Amino acid sequence: MKLRQKKTMTAYLFLIVPLIFFIFVRFFPTIYAFWLSFTDWNIISPKMNFVGFDNFRALFADSVFMKSLWNTFKYVLYGVPLVLVLSFAISLLLNNIRKGQAFYRLIYVMPYITPLVAVSWVWRWMYQRPPVGVINNLFSFVGIPTQRFLFSMDQALIAIVVTTVWVNLGYCIVIFLAGLQTIPKEYLEASKIDGANRWQVLTKITVPLLNPVILFLVVTQSILFLRIFTQVYNMTDQGSGGPLNSTKPLVLYIYQKAFLSFEMGSASSATVVLFGIILLITLLQFRLLKRRVQY
Amino acid sequence: MKRTLLVLVLCVALLATLSFAKTKIVYWQYYYETKIKTVDQVIEEFERLNPDIEVEHVNFPYENYNQKVAASVPAGIGPDVVNLFYGWIPKYVTSGYLQPLPEDEFSKAYFAENFFPFVGPGVNFEGKSYALPIAVRSLSLIWNKDLFKAAGLDPEKPPLTLNELVAYAKKLTVYDRAGNIVQAGLTMQPSGQGHQWIREVLIRQFGGVPYSSDNKMVMYDKTGAGADVLKFYTDLIVEDKISYPGFMNDDVTAFSSQKAAMTIDGSFRIGTLRNVKGLNFAFAELPSHNGVKSNFASFWANGITKNATGDRLVAAIKFVKFLSSEYVMDLWLKNVGELPANPALAANYYDDPTYGPFLKGLEYAHATFFVDETAQRQVIMDAVDKVINGYSPETAWKEMASEEQVVLDKFWK
Amino acid sequence: MTRSDRSVRILSYTILSVLIVVMIFPFLWMAFSSFKSTAEIYSQSYFPENPIIDNYQEIFNSSLFLRWLMNSAIIAIVTTISVLFFDSLVGFTLAKYQFPGKKIIFALIISTLMIPTEMLVIPWYIMSSRFGWLDSYWGIMFPGMMSAFGVFLMRQFMDSVPDDLLDAARIDGMSEFGIFVKITLPLVKPALATLAIFNFIGDWNAFLWPLIVSSTPKMYTLPVGLAYFSSENLMRWEMIMTGSTVSTIPLIIVFLIFQKHIVKGIALTGLKG
Numbered sequence: 001m002k003l004r005q006k007k008t009m010t011a012y013l014f015l016i017v018p019l020i021f022f023i024f025v026r027f028f029p030t031i032y033a034f035w036l037s038f039t040d041w042n043i044i045s046p047k048m049n050f051v052g053f054d055n056f057r058a059l060f061a062d063s064v065f066m067k068s069l070w071n072t073f074k075y076v077l078y079g080v081p082l083v084l085v086l087s088f089a090i091s092l093l094l095n096n097i098r099k100g101q102a103f104y105r106l107i108y109v110m111p112y113i114t115p116l117v118a119v120s121w122v123w124r125w126m127y128q129r130p131p132v133g134v135i136n137n138l139f140s141f142v143g144i145p146t147q148r149f150l151f152s153m154d155q156a157l158i159a160i161v162v163t164t165v166w167v168n169l170g171y172c173i174v175i176f177l178a179g180l181q182t183i184p185k186e187y188l189e190a191s192k193i194d195g196a197n198r199w200q201v202l203t204k205i206t207v208p209l210l211n212p213v214i215l216f217l218v219v220t221q222s223i224l225f226l227r228i229f230t231q232v233y234n235m236t237d238q239g240s241g242g243p244l245n246s247t248k249p250l251v252l253y254i255y256q257k258a259f260l261s262f263e264m265g266s267a268s269s270a271t272v273v274l275f276g277i278i279l280l281i282t283l284l285q286f287r288l289l290k291r292r293v294q295y
Numbered sequence: 296m297k298r299t300l301l302v303l304v305l306c307v308a309l310l311a312t313l314s315f316a317k318t319k320i321v322y323w324q325y326y327y328e329t330k331i332k333t334v335d336q337v338i339e340e341f342e343r344l345n346p347d348i349e350v351e352h353v354n355f356p357y358e359n360y361n362q363k364v365a366a367s368v369p370a371g372i373g374p375d376v377v378n379l380f381y382g383w384i385p386k387y388v389t390s391g392y393l394q395p396l397p398e399d400e401f402s403k404a405y406f407a408e409n410f411f412p413f414v415g416p417g418v419n420f421e422g423k424s425y426a427l428p429i430a431v432r433s434l435s436l437i438w439n440k441d442l443f444k445a446a447g448l449d450p451e452k453p454p455l456t457l458n459e460l461v462a463y464a465k466k467l468t469v470y471d472r473a474g475n476i477v478q479a480g481l482t483m484q485p486s487g488q489g490h491q492w493i494r495e496v497l498i499r500q501f502g503g504v505p506y507s508s509d510n511k512m513v514m515y516d517k518t519g520a521g522a523d524v525l526k527f528y529t530d531l532i533v534e535d536k537i538s539y540p541g542f543m544n545d546d547v548t549a550f551s552s553q554k555a556a557m558t559i560d561g562s563f564r565i566g567t568l569r570n571v572k573g574l575n576f577a578f579a580e581l582p583s584h585n586g587v588k589s590n591f592a593s594f595w596a597n598g599i600t601k602n603a604t605g606d607r608l609v610a611a612i613k614f615v616k617f618l619s620s621e622y623v624m625d626l627w628l629k630n631v632g633e634l635p636a637n638p639a640l641a642a643n644y645y646d647d648p649t650y651g652p653f654l655k656g657l658e659y660a661h662a663t664f665f666v667d668e669t670a671q672r673q674v675i676m677d678a679v680d681k682v683i684n685g686y687s688p689e690t691a692w693k694e695m696a697s698e699e700q701v702v703l704d705k706f707w708k
Numbered sequence: 709m710t711r712s713d714r715s716v717r718i719l720s721y722t723i724l725s726v727l728i729v730v731m732i733f734p735f736l737w738m739a740f741s742s743f744k745s746t747a748e749i750y751s752q753s754y755f756p757e758n759p760i761i762d763n764y765q766e767i768f769n770s771s772l773f774l775r776w777l778m779n780s781a782i783i784a785i786v787t788t789i790s791v792l793f794f795d796s797l798v799g800f801t802l803a804k805y806q807f808p809g810k811k812i813i814f815a816l817i818i819s820t821l822m823i824p825t826e827m828l829v830i831p832w833y834i835m836s837s838r839f840g841w842l843d844s845y846w847g848i849m850f851p852g853m854m855s856a857f858g859v860f861l862m863r864q865f866m867d868s869v870p871d872d873l874l875d876a877a878r879i880d881g882m883s884e885f886g887i888f889v890k891i892t893l894p895l896v897k898p899a900l901a902t903l904a905i906f907n908f909i910g911d912w913n914a915f916l917w918p919l920i921v922s923s924t925p926k927m928y929t930l931p932v933g934l935a936y937f938s939s940e941n942l943m944r945w946e947m948i949m950t951g952s953t954v955s956t957i958p959l960i961i962v963f964l965i966f967q968k969h970i971v972k973g974i975a976l977t978g979l980k981g
Contacts, residue, residue, distance in 0.1 A: 004806075010884040011805035015813065018798045021854050026820040029831030036830065090727065096720040106967055107728050110735070113959050113970070115913045117931035118952035122738045125945055128544060130475040131554075131752040132945075134737055140473045151541045153684045166731070171974055178975035198716075227824060230915045234935055237486060237541065240673070243680045251826050251916075258830050259920055260669075262365055271827040278824055326925075353924055363923040366833075372842060477752075543750065544945070552750035 036268035042261075055269035065270065067245050068253040074157055075164075075249060076225040083165045083221055084214070087172030092202075094173065095180045105177065109170035116167065120234035123163040124150065127235075150235055153246040160231050160247055168224065172217055179213035180206070219285040223278055227251055250274050318606045319349045320614060324378035324595075325360040329566040333630040341617050348610045361669070368392045368600050375603035375611045376618075379426065381417045381596050382665030385706065388420045393598045395423035400612060409619065410636050417662050418596055426596030427619040430633030432562045433590045433656040434488060434496070436460075436582060440575045442467060442478065442556040453579035457500065457527075460557075460582045464537040467556035479538030479555040482546035483531060483679075488591075489546075490675040492559050492581075495591035495661045497524045500584035510664040511707050516696035522689045529682040540679060550576075561593075562653040565632030578652045592660035594636060666706035674699045738956070741949035749946045763950040773951065775926055776933035780955075783849055783918075783929060784911040790853045791907045792900055798854075799862025800888050804874060814863070820856045825916065833920055843923045852911060858903050861976070865899040866892060902973035905966050909959060930955045 037055055041048040059065045090108065094101055111119065126134050127149040136146050149159045183206065191201050207214075229251040233239040241248025241256075250270065258267035322338070324330060331354055338350045353374065355363050361383065367373030369391070379387060387393045401424055406415040411431060418426045440450035446467045454460040464480030471477050483489060494515075498505050503519025506512065515521070532539050543549035550558040551571045559581065568576060581590055597618050603611040617623065624635040628644070634653055635641045641657075644650040665671055678695035682688050741749055743759040767773050802814050832851055833842075841847035869892055877887045893900070918929045928936060934955060937948050963970060 007805055007884070008807040011801050011807045011810075014797050014801040014884075014888075018794050018817075018854055018859075019813065021794070022817050022820060022856070025832075025851055025853075026823060026828070026856070027816075029828045029835070030820075030823050032831040032834075033827050090724070093720040093724050096717055097724070100721075104724050104728065105971065107731050109967075109971065109974070110960070110963065111731065113909050113913075113963050114735075114956050115931050115934070115952075115959065117913075117915055117934045118738070118955050119734070121934065121948050121952055122734050125741065125949065126734065126737060129539075129542070130471060130473075131477045132543060132750055134754070136475070137752055140471070140475065146473060146475045151539070153680070166734070169731075174971050174974040223824075227826060229826075230931075233915075239935075242676070244677050244684070254826060255916070255920075258833075259366070260361070264830055264834070268827075268830055271824075271830065275824060275827050279822060282822055355923070355925070366837070366842070367923060369837075372837075372840065548750075548945075552746070554750060 033268050033271055036265055037272045038269075039265045041265045042263050048265075051265070055266045056273075058266060059269055059273070064245055064248070065253060068241070068248040068250050069273070071157060071241075071246070071248055072226055072228070072250040075161060075228050076222050078158060079161045079164055079225040080218060080221045082161065083168050083172055084217055086165065087169050087217075088176055088214075090169070091173045091176035091180060092206075094177055105170075105173065108173050111167045112170040114167075116230045117234055119163065119167055120231045123159075123166075124235045127159055151237075151243060153243055156236070156243060156247045160228075160235055163235070164225070164228065164231055168221065172221070175213060175217060176210070179210050183209050215285060215288055219281055222281055226274065226278060226281075229255065317347055317349045318610045319351060320375040320603065320607050320610045321351045321353060321373070322376045322378070322597075322614070323353050323355070323360075323364065323374035326354045327563070327631075329631045333626060336630075337618065337623050337626065340622070341614060344617075345610070345613060348613065350614060364392060365390065368602060371602060373602055374600055375607050376597055376614055377600055378595055378597050380665075380668065381426065381428070381594050382663065382668040384418060384425050384596075384598070385420050385664075385666055387598065388425060389706075392600050393425050394601050394603070395425055396427070396599065396615070397612065398424075400616075401427070411638050411641075411657065413592060413660070413662050414594065414636055417594065426598035427615055428594040428596040428636040429618055429623055430627045430631070431592055431594040431636045431657065432633060433592045433653045433660050434492065434559055434561055434581055435578045435652045435656060436557060436580070437550065437560055437564070437568070437576055437578055438557045439550070439553060439555070440577060442553065446556070451577075453577070454557075454582050457582050457584040461531065461535065461537075464531065464557060465535055468535075468537045470536075476536065476538060476542060477554070479542050479549055480557065481531070481537055482542070482549050482555045482558040483528070483538040484540050484542075484546035485676045485679045486540065486672065487546045488560050489528075489540075489679075490672045491591040491593070491663070493524060493528055493675055494671075495663055496581055496589040497528065497584075499589040499661070500587045501527070502585070506664065506703075510666075511703060513696045513700045513703065516693060522692035525678060525682060525692045525695075526688040529679060529688060532679075532683060539683070540676075562632060562634055562650070565649060566630070569632070578649055580652045580655055588659050590656035590660040592657055592662045594662075667702050670702045671699060674702065735956075738949050738952050741946060742953045744946055746944065746946055749949075763946050764954075767947065767950050767954060772925055772928075773933065773954075776928050776930045777954070779845070779848075779928065780912055780930040783845065784908050786845075787849050787852045787911050788904055788907045790849075791855050791858050792904055794854045795858030795903065796862045796866070796893060796896065796900065797888065798859045799864075799866045800892055802859070802863045803866035804869070804871070804892075817856050817859050821860075825851075829917055829920055832917070836921055842921055843927050845927075847921045848918050848927070848929065851917060852907075852914070855907065858907070861899060861903060862896065865896045869895050898969070898972075901966065901969050902976065905962065905969050906973055908962065912959060 038050055038052060039048045040051045040054070094104055097104075125132070128136070129146055129148065130136050130140065133149075135149070140146065147155060150156045187205055187209075188201060191205055196204065228249045232241055232247050232249055232252050233255070236242050236247055241252045251274070254267050254270045254274070257263050257270060322334070324334060331352070334352055338352055341350060342348060364373060364377060364379070364387075377392070384393070403415070406424070410428065414428055414431070415424070418424050418428070436453055438453050443450040448463060448466060454463045460481065466480070467478070468476060468480035469478035485493070494505050498515045498519065501520035501524045503521065503524065504514045507514050515524070531537050538549075538555065543552060543554050546555065546558050546560070547564070547567070549555035550560070551568060551574060553574060568574060580588070597615045599608065599611045599615060619636065621637060621640055624637055624640055627633050628635055628650070632649070634644075634650060634657065641654055645654055674695050677698070678691045681691040681694070740754070740756055742763055743756040743761070744753065745758065745760055745762070748757060798817070802810060828851065836842050836847045841850065873891060874887050877891050882890070913931060914929070915931045915935075918932045919935070922928050922932060925933070925936060934948070934951050937944075937951055
């Protein structure tokens with residue numbers, strides 16, 4: 001009995017500092033962000049007025065906010081399928097080979113650990129137009145006309161997506177490979193004996209068995225693209241999300257509202273919107289996973 | 296007895312000097328190499344003259360300078376004296392960062408005696424003065440003599456009119472086989488000084504006025520040739536293809552790496568360009584059009600923030616005054632290459648090949664009353680982007696006017 | 709091995725090798741550019757024709773750059789140590805003790821994983837400005853001193869430590885904290901290594917929060933400093949590329965040494981998360 005009490009006390013003692021941390025650095029700020037989103041506070045003014053849903057109404061009436069919301073979805077809609085399809089294809093190829101698999105995998109993972117700021121500046125430099133832009137120089141070498149990339153309203157967002165895909169590819173490949181290696185060899189052998197061709201094995205066996213992995217990657221990559229910021233800040237002129245806001249994502253909008261205009265209230269409202277979207281996607285994942293387990 | 300008294304007096308004197316701690320004030324300016332070195336030198340001199348004051352000098356990159364000021368002053372950790380663009384004064388005052396300069400020390404007579412006439416109104420907001428300039432700036436046309444020679448142009452003759460400017464720019468542009476610009480005739484960078492050139496120079500040369508006299512209304516869509524201004528500017532990009540925004544990333548990089556033959560830039564660039572090895576360049580007054588000459592004048596000024604109180608306020612006032620003294624202005628011109636804000640001092644340099652064109656420009660220059668310089672710059676950058684991306688200049692011009700009106704209204708409401 | 713298997717393998721190698729060029733190219737381009745002179749970087753050149761190391765000399769002679777390097781190292785090391793200690797302590801407590809409120813505490817900590825950092829930066833910023841933490845190491849570090857994901861990970865691993873071992877140590881009179889440090893931690897070394905590497909990389913590369921909280925250049929971390937290079941008046945691409953190269957090299961070294969842990973760690977987050 002005494003030992004048990006002592007252990008309970010020890011447990012609380014061990015947890016006290018971490019609990020204070022999680023309450024004051026995670027929980028309280030979350031509640032505070034929600035509270036701020038209903039006020040008109042900017043950091044300069046001493047008073048903080050409760051304004052109800054005014055901020056949200058103003059946000060959805062703000063064409064720049066709507067634009068950045070739509071851009072954020074575009075990042076997800078272009079980026080997630082691209083990175084998933086590419087990484088799945090590459091991991092299938094990697095799964096075919098044995099010698100050098102580790103080496104190849106290593107190279108693919110390298111961008112993932114490189115500082116994103118460095119990556120952004122290198123790509124920004126590569127995306128320049130001639131005479132200094134290496135991609136355009138290579139293009140003209142094979143006869144493709146010069147592209148404006150980051151300065152084009154149609155291409156800038158896609159150019160940033162490409163850079164991001166280059167970064168995230170390795171992460172997805174590693175996870176796909178790990179997933180592929182959990183598929184029992186017997187399944188594949190058996191289906192081959194049954195006369196299934198490669199395509200049938202892929203669609204009837206591999207993909208269904210990898211479903212949880214795919215779902216996981218869809219969710220984590222979606223969240224990653226929803227939170228895109230560093231690349232856009234470093235790759236666009238003056239960190240503005242230009243040209244003409246065509247690359248500005250939600251987080252850059254929030255950053256500008258909060259830390260350039262210091263409209264903390266309405267910036268917090270925008271973070272609540274972001275939180276809502278991320279929550280929705282996470283809950284959807286749990287829902288889908290649960291259904292799978294029940295089957 | 297006498298000795299004891301002496302010792303006592305000495306002790307008190309020692310204690311007094313020990314307890315008389317130096318007043319420390321913090322000065323902020325944005326990162327610009329030559330300015331930093333000069334200010335360090337100025338502070339040394341100031342501290343020599345005022346041994347009881349210590350000045351800490353802090354720098355930030357231009358991009359997030361405003362952000363840092365805005366973040367720190369309300370938090371009470373920021374500067375006592377801050378270097379700011381005169382166009383930011385309204386925003387800084389209404390945001391509560393600045394305190395007015397005391398009127399007894401900085402009277403109307405003081406301004407009239409020490410500064411160009413457009414300085415006084417430029418630092419005034421709702422009847423009070425908020426800052427003092429060290430130096431003023433204007434624009435000039437800068438051309439690369441070697442590239443002129445290579446294109447078969449007389450390297451000593453810059454274009455005098457807009458028509459000549461266009462003709463020269465076309466001759467000076469070099470393309471590769473695929474038609475890419477590898478050397479720009481004239482830099483086209485609205486995010487640099489391009490927006491000032493459009494606003495205060497081109498609009499006026501096309502017969503218009505940028506803003507109403509009370510600065511509350513956009514007038515360029517209602518006066519003069521309207522959208523023709525934007526059409527003239529963007530035709531250079533879209534039709535004549537003499538350059539484009541973002542060529543070599545930005546205009547300064549393009550001109551200093553000798554990939555652009557002409558650029559329009561401010562007097563603050565003199566020092567930077569002089570430091571570039573092998574760059575053979577010269578300055579000229581901005582080209583005129585329809586007989587109209589115009590220029591854009593602007594300046595950075597030093598204001599006192601609400602952080603400065605008590606002893607620090609007294610020290611800050613001394614420091615601000617010292618920064619605008621003739622000694623500093625002269626040093627500023629020599630080191631930074633910026634024009635003295637004091638007309639008497641400026642007169643000494645009228646025949647200088649470098650400063651002359653800028654100083655002559657000051658005679659007919661206009662200073663824009665910015666309510667939100669970033670937003671007002673963005674509006675022009677966007678208008679140019681729109682035309683490049685297929686909008687008609689008329690539409691883009693109209694949208695630019697209404698967007699800028701929104702910015703003005705937001706401030707004046 | 710059938711012929712079709714062989715040809716599939718050869719095809720795989722070919723495609724993978726071509727793709728690897730695309731993956732490596734930006735790294736090569738960054739490195740090449742860092743060896744070019746100002747004149748060369750602004751002309752159409754691929755390989756550095758006259759490679760120079762001036763850019764590296766210049767960057768290592770710049771006191772600011774060294775300061776950023778040091779800031780990043782201090783911040784990454786301190787927060788990583790803190791995360792390792794506290795996360796394993798919490799993981800240990802939640803796995804090995806029975807006490808009222810245990811489930812709630814675990815749920816509370818794990819639920820914070822759902823909150824995006826972007827939502828917290830505004831309150832953190834206000835907090836920092838109230839407490840005078842702006843522009844200080846503590847200000848940059850405090851949000852990352854513990855990680856909910858680390859708690860989750862460590863709890864999983866601590867679960868697999870046999871209770872008998874701990875009880876035996878108790879009988880020997882070892883303190884509870886001693887059991888944690890001397891018995892449990894050595895048994896979960898692989899998990900600690902994974903957590904350490906991921907935290908280190910994450911902190912080294914962090915951008916949004918350090919950008920917001922640091923205001924003077926001497927407090928910048930390497931990524932924020934790199935972005936600062938871009939400032940209009942300092943725009944020198946050969947230096948940006950040199951700075952990028954220098955900031956990438958420590959990570960490549962860490963990566964090459966701990967690659968197995970990193971790959972395992974990614975797979976772990978993927979399959980267990």
